Amino acid sequence: MSNDDNQLTQTLGIEVPLICGAMYPCSNPELVAAVSEAGGIGIVQPLSLTYVHGYDFREGLRYIHSLTQKPIGLNLIIESSSKKYLDRVHKWLDIALEEKVSFFVTALGNPDWVVKKVHSSKGIVYHDTTNKKWASKAFDGGVDGFIGVNNRAGGHAGTLSPEALIEELAPFGKPIVCAGGIGNATEFSKIIEMGYTGAQLGTRFIASKECSAHADYKEAIVNAKEEDITLTEKISGVPVSIIKTPYIERIGTHAGPIARKLLRGQKTKHWMRSFYTLQSVWKLKKGSTQGTNYQDYLQAGKSVGGIKKVQLVSEIVADYASVIKRSSQG
Numbered sequence: 001m002s003n004d005d006n007q008l009t010q011t012l013g014i015e016v017p018l019i020c021g022a023m024y025p026c027s028n029p030e031l032v033a034a035v036s037e038a039g040g041i042g043i044v045q046p047l048s049l050t051y052v053h054g055y056d057f058r059e060g061l062r063y064i065h066s067l068t069q070k071p072i073g074l075n076l077i078i079e080s081s082s083k084k085y086l087d088r089v090h091k092w093l094d095i096a097l098e099e100k101v102s103f104f105v106t107a108l109g110n111p112d113w114v115v116k117k118v119h120s121s122k123g124i125v126y127h128d129t130t131n132k133k134w135a136s137k138a139f140d141g142g143v144d145g146f147i148g149v150n151n152r153a154g155g156h157a158g159t160l161s162p163e164a165l166i167e168e169l170a171p172f173g174k175p176i177v178c179a180g181g182i183g184n185a186t187e188f189s190k191i192i193e194m195g196y197t198g199a200q201l202g203t204r205f206i207a208s209k210e211c212s213a214h215a216d217y218k219e220a221i222v223n224a225k226e227e228d229i230t231l232t233e234k235i236s237g238v239p240v241s242i243i244k245t246p247y248i249e250r251i252g253t254h255a256g257p258i259a260r261k262l263l264r265g266q267k268t269k270h271w272m273r274s275f276y277t278l279q280s281v282w283k284l285k286k287g288s289t290q291g292t293n294y295q296d297y298l299q300a301g302k303s304v305g306g307i308k309k310v311q312l313v314s315e316i317v318a319d320y321a322s323v324i325k326r327s328s329q330g
Helices: 007-012 029-038 046-052 057-067 083-098 112-120 132-140 162-172 185-194 215-223 246-251 257-264 269-293 302-306 313-329
Strands: 018-020 041-044 073-077 103-107 124-129 145-149 176-179 198-201 229-232 240-243
Touching: 018 029, 018 313, 029 041, 029 057, 029 313, 041 046, 041 057, 041 103, 046 057, 046 073, 046 083, 057 083, 073 083, 083 112, 103 112, 112 124, 124 132, 132 162, 145 162, 162 176, 162 185, 185 198, 185 302, 185 313
Parallel strands: 018 041, 018 198, 041 073, 073 103, 103 124, 124 145, 145 176, 176 198
Antiparallel strands: 229 240
């Protein structure tokens, strides 16, 4: 496969079918810009940009654009029980379009209203999905492609293997980006051979020199093995992939009996998830910026097994790009 045949590179105007996934709290502006400048595309995570890194949203986008003239994207989580938060999402979308962002990755909820607004500006929308059920809803909403989040992903992982997930999503006839477990160029080559259009990396880019995460966090990723990745319910009320540390082993990974009951209730589950999220927003920020001296959560996926050192973003992207180059020559 060459870039001339790749829907992701062709529609987004990028050189390598690699996305730096939006990460709270690790998506600092310099990382987003570095991935785009290297030939992939960096995705802005709005709360990381504003709450963690302290930028006014519009000025943050302009700062990133000052670091690279190449395309960037924006992540929008569009399901929330909070009207105040959803109002903010609408504002972020409007500002991003005004600032010439043309690629959007939506997560949760029905993306139809995002698609309508973005398509009117000739932009592109992909939707995070973990299975056929949610992909069908996004397909009906008019999305241009899918980010297939598998059971090897960091953060909110899916339940299906990369192989099973592409089998479920392929009938929709949309390009599918593989998210989860892609720690090196060899693993990238495998998912391209499976039929994925490209890859979304998170953990691999945390272990980069441009990422502002604490050195302890990066070292923990480099030193971790696949079996060190575990799921916890204590960040958002649904399973999230993190590195198992002595602290995590001590506090456990399951919600308590009262929390579990509230998470199962139709009327109480959104409240309980919001409660967890409000707590974790602060804890994840501290864990990322203060490292393992601060005993908290370090999100990571099973790609840790393929990550051997902290590198420049340009080196990482070039390594993955070599797969496409070899494929087009062979």
